[in-house]
Amino acid sequence: MKNSFALGAAFLICVLAKANSYYVNDAALAGDVFTSAVGNNSNPGTAALPFATLTQVLTVAAANDTIFIDAGIYSDKNQNITQSNLVIIGAGSSKTNFNNNFASANTNYLLKILAPGVKVIGIMAIKYNNTTTGEGKVITVSGAAGVYLQD
Secondary structure: OHHHHHHHHHHHHHHHHHOOEEEEOOOOOOOOOOOOOOOOOOOOOOOOOOEOOHHHHHHHOOOOOEEEEOOEEEOOOOEEEOOOOOEEEEOOOOOEEEEOOOOOOOOOOOEEEOOOOOEEEOOEEEOOOOOOOOOOOOEEEOOOOOOEEEO
């Protein structure tokens, strides 16, 4: 029994050790809580050198990773989440805003969650529709269990 417990604990440590944290920041530092520099998609995505967009960080994020999105206004759209247990944390829904500004088409959305265990916390998304009336999709969950959304 002790060997099974030790093996399980070692496996858990290996899994947790492989999880990465990435950071995103817009072109301003006002209200930031996670990062100390403006974002640039050529950066490595650290707190000191964050990415500028959710689009960029999703190209490198893997299952079990955490993405911190600092205060700011972002315009990302049509992002598919395929990494299971990915955690996306904003600086709060009053600080981290995704605004599509009614652009392009009614087919625009912010996130389509296709993997289980995804958590999205502390962001606000608005105007994912090309008109000022009607409804648009912001976050869609498709075939993914255990998805968690929190203000």
